[in-house]
Amino acid sequence: QSVLTQPPSASGTPGQRVTISCSGSSSNIGSNTVNWYQQLPGTAPKLLIYSNNQRPSGVPDRFSGSKSGTSASLAISGLQSEDEADYYCAAWDDSLKGVVFGGGTKLTVL
Amino acid sequence: EVQLVESGGGLVQPGRSLRLSCAASGFTFDDYAMHWVRQAPGKGLEWVSGISWNSGSIGYADSVKGRFTISRDNAKNSLYLHMNSLRAEDTAFYYCAKGSGQWLNHAFDIWGQGTMVTVSS
Numbered sequence: 585q586s587v588l589t590q591p592p593s594a595s596g597t598p599g600q601r602v603t604i605s606c607s608g609s610s611s612n613i614g615s616n617t618v619n620w621y622q623q624l625p626g627t628a629p630k631l632l633i634y635s636n637n638q639r640p641s642g643v644p645d646r647f648s649g650s651k652s653g654t655s656a657s658l659a660i661s662g663l664q665s666e667d668e669a670d671y672y673c674a675a676w677d678d679s680l681k682g683v684v685f686g687g688g689t690k691l692t693v694l
Numbered sequence: 695e696v697q698l699v700e701s702g703g704g705l706v707q708p709g710r711s712l713r714l715s716c717a718a719s720g721f722t723f724d725d726y727a728m729h730w731v732r733q734a735p736g737k738g739l740e741w742v743s744g745i746s747w748n749s750g751s752i753g754y755a756d757s758v759k760g761r762f763t764i765s766r767d768n769a770k771n772s773l774y775l776h777m778n779s780l781r782a783e784d785t786a787f788y789y790c791a792k793g794s795g796q797w798l799n800h801a802f803d804i805w806g807q808g809t810m811v812t813v814s815s
Contacts, residue, residue: 586738616799619801619802621739621802623739628789628805628806628807628808629731629739629789629802629805630805631794631801631802631803631804631805634794634800634801634803635801640803670738672738672739674739674741674801674802676798676799680756681753682741682744682753682754682755682798683729683741683744683798683799684741685738685739685740685741686738687738688738688739
């Protein structure tokens, strides 16, 4: 059971906007920033969003992140077939003194 | 080019030990924290351990505490994970990841391709 809770799956059609939620607690999301990772099939994870809503260089602005209280979300607009991947949220946990991940959300582009 | 290359994975019997290595290049290694993250076959990501830029701060997941030891050699631009008393549930792809800051609570901005560890008799 993951410390951060994500829906196991999400889906959308090309061009659509989809959001993925990530729920935590006061010791992780509530007091630290959230990062999002994208893992394309058969590849290593890649940083997608850091510090709640910042995009590393090279990440399209179709990807955006937000945080409110003990929850965060990742939004993908103008969905494309190449966005089909697993998405993970993560945050530092002050109680566990370590990084905690969500269980991952498998995004399917229909 | 910023790069992380893991090595040392393989098939090992339960209860035995293994040491993973991660060779870093393309950035100032001793300016950043480093981490190990694992992924069991068909499962999600699990943070295993992290070490700050100067080895002054180290953290472990509860699942490996007391069995695994993380270390780094800044002179060799290398990160290590010493794994003892291995169990079947340690079977996973192990990724080396670079922190985006000096301490453990920053995002992982660069990932290696991973090395597979299989614990089986």
